[in-house]
Amino acid sequence: MTHDNDINYRRIEQAIRYLEEHFKRQPELSQVADEVSVSPFHFQRLFTEWAGISPKRFLQFLTIDFLKARLQESRNLIEAAEAAGLSSQSRVYDLFTTLEAVTPQEYKQHGTGIQIEYGFHETPFGLCLLGVTARGICWMSFLQADEDVTQALHAMKEHWHNSVFHQDQELTKAFIGQIFPAKDRSQQKKLHVFVKGTNFQIKVWEALLRIPEGHVTTYQQIASSISNPQALQAVGSAVGSNHIAYLIPCHRVIRKDGVLGEYRWEPTRKKSILGWEMARQGL
Structure with a gap:
């Protein structure tokens, strides 16, 4: 394709x-x-x-010096939000994406009984596979250079391997239009994601949602924000296992030395997304 x-x-x-x-x-x-x-x-x-x-x-936007300065700005923003308390925190972040996780019972059953509609669509970052349930977007992956649609679909089915899958391009196209609106982004609808992961992974993914567009953070900052500052390796693993690209913005996590680092859907795509977001913020 x-x-x-x-x-x-x-x-x-x-x-x-x-x-x-x-x-x-x-x-x-x-x-x-x-x-x-x-x-x-x-x-x-x-x-x-x-x-x-x-x-x-x-x-x-992708130079180490610029990204280091951006890290400090993001740290200041996040610390200010946390100091102001949870009530104002939501106003500071104005979360675009909300998250719901499978129940412990559903986690044990590996998605049994969950119906997933899926479709392949163009995005500003190449072709993607989108999966949607009645409870929210449950999968988004970008196809890599050497990957075909069969391989991409297999990865989604592995993650939700007891679910029922059905291709519905029209349904998923409407969601893509909400994720990447063609016109005024201020009219962008809030989106809901539905995830399957461990309690620790979910904490990390929720922390990722609090990183504003055009900002970056580090694995250390994520670990501290979930009150587990020593868990750097586990945080890195949770960031890497995110199965909803772009919406759960694991691309906004970089190394503390300003190097962008790896990305599940190709490092150059991570650079593309970050630079694109910063450009849209008018930096």
Whole structure:
């Protein structure tokens, strides 16, 4: 399954990699366009339509110095929210996504009796698989470069392996329209996710939801926020096992030295999402 939008996103990824690799010599637009096999005019338009800013400006968001400064800003924001108490915390964060977990009994039964509608859709970050239940979005994964739809579907079915699956492109398309609205984001509807995980994983995922768009945090900050500051490895594992990409924003967790680090759906995609979010925040 190959789509024009997915091909365009792969070009953007390729351009980001090239710009990073040749950052010191500041390649010209024509050189980047040549690398992704399109004309300079077409590449400039393609990238600016996607990010809202130029490729060079976009890359500034991904430098270690910028990300370190962003970490401090995020820490200050989160600490201020926590100091103000829970009632104002929700106003500070204005949580876009709310979370519900399976019950202990459902966890033991591995999803038995749960009906999941799914579909494959274009997003600003390439093709994704979306799974939806009556209780919320239960799966979102981006297809990787060497992955086909069968493999992506298998991963979802492994996670919810006793559930009943049915493809419904129209239903899931409506959710994609809510996740990535074409126009005014201020009118964006709140979304509800439905997760299956251990109590510890759920605490970590809830902490991820409190990281505002365009901000980043560290594994240490997440561990401290769930009152378990020594559990860095367990936090890293929980972040990596998140099964709802983008909405539970594990892409906003980076290393304390400002390095972005790994990402379940490819490291370059993590850079793409973070830079795209920061551009939308008008930084």
